[in-house]
Amino acid sequence: MLVAFLLTLVAGGATSIGAALGVLGRGTGPRFLAGGLGLSAGVMLYVSFVELLPEGARVLSGGAAPTGRGTALATLSFFLGIALIAVLDRLVPRAVSPHEFAGRMDSSHGRAEVREPEQQLEDRALRARLLRTGAITAAALALHNVPEGFATFVAALQAPEVAIPVVAAIALHNIPEGLAVAVPVRRATGSRSKAFWLATMTGLAEPVGAVIGYLLLAPVLTGDAMGAILAGVAGVMVFVSLDELLPAAEETGEHHTVIYSLIAGMAVMAVTLLVL
Template identity: 30%
Template sequence: MTTHSDPTTPSSLGSTLRKLLGAIIALGGLLVLAHGLTAALWDGQPHLREALIGGSMAAGATALGTLPVLFAQRLSDRMQDTLFGFGAGVMLAASGFSLVVPGLEAAKAQGAGPWAAGAVVGAAILLGAALLLAMERYLPHEHFIKGVEGSPKYSAMRVRRTWLFVFAIALHNLPEGLAIGVAYAGTDTLRASALATGISIQDIPEGLVVAVALVSIGYGRLTAVVLGIASGLVEPVAAVIGAAVIGFSAVLLPWGLGFAAGAMLFVVSHEIIPESHRKGHEVFATCGLMVGFVLMMLLDTALG
């Protein structure tokens, strides 16, 4: 059996902190470089810059959330489920107040009546959910806690199993990045900033839960942190893609907002809520959901 050194001993802790500091400096340098290139190349498209910054903020929050794993012994199942519920609440409120409502307003501003606006946004919601369903069904991946999907042979292939897990987390973060980008391209800056802030807040406990899950299935603490940080990098990429697509034509705005909302709703219903109720802590998960929902609602209504 392979043994691992205790990360809390002075020598290993010093090595971990040095590696962590190096990773933070490297990540910070990449973000500064990306921002400089964005400012130089996209001077006439500020919504792309804003989307990149908003997505990077969410990725940074995910990275921040993973760090306690280097020092904490274990996160209780009850706390994990409460944090899952909190994230679900934030995403539910963000879907409604920051995406669906602006989508309806955008459709009406383009001349659609109440029924037509509802039909457009409703169809977009279903399309977003359908795409996530297809990706979840046909792309091989590993769920957060439930174990490896597909053939049992995957369990013997550590590298492949790692990337299956990372892909699953990235798939989970994709709708959040798209939502940020679409919001910056199609709504006012304050409302988009409220959405990015809310997603970033829920990404902190989400990053912690992801890293804890990786440790619980046998990965080292530093490896879990690195993979958790990597999983959040899809958000700035998705944010820029979402902003660029919506920037092509205002006609796409209600469709883009509804699509992002549908993708987020699918993740909440298919992944987060079932996981938060799986271990008998439904009350704590529901309380977390209510707090997350109210917090995101206040951010949206106060800032947007």
């Protein structure tokens, strides 16, 4: 049991690597921000459509090849996940609507500069937008990491030699997840410590999920319930990618960097799943 917990902790702890990359040096430039958010969106979209949603359909089909019933239930769960995060998104107070704001903020790297009142308003608006993006991304990733940590823990309990490549794959895609949280929070607040620890806490949801799942949820999270959760989490991640990560990345003005990073994130996750 200790080995299983440590493997889950390693997988979740990899988020700290991405968090560290997001707060080191001058990682607040527009291109860096666009690349980090685009990469993470690519990872989350690919994982959702290629891994989580099909796996949810398979579980809902009884563990065999997806059936019409299993696919229909997974699809329903997917859109229920989107509906859930959309409702939560509406309930989160915002200083500025992300769908209406199009301002950009230049990095001063700590130097004092004179800015026009309109520019100052845009700066504050973008900081509020980015802080909200980081917070919602952290919440969504933590939600995703709880069942992920539980699944990793159970796999490690059953067969540690099988769980090791699973842990490696999860750890690799947790790195850009940490980046996705740390970069906007660092940019919004100017605090490296706040950005690092908020991102790290999303990864710690994995060992927390392992403990909660083992102590309380193991009898419940089986069969159809687990399949529905996997598909629902896929919906949450797709919504976050399309509604938060990509719009925030595009606001940097680095469109091509966003697209190239998005594709790179998909490629990284594809190679990870194929190799491991």
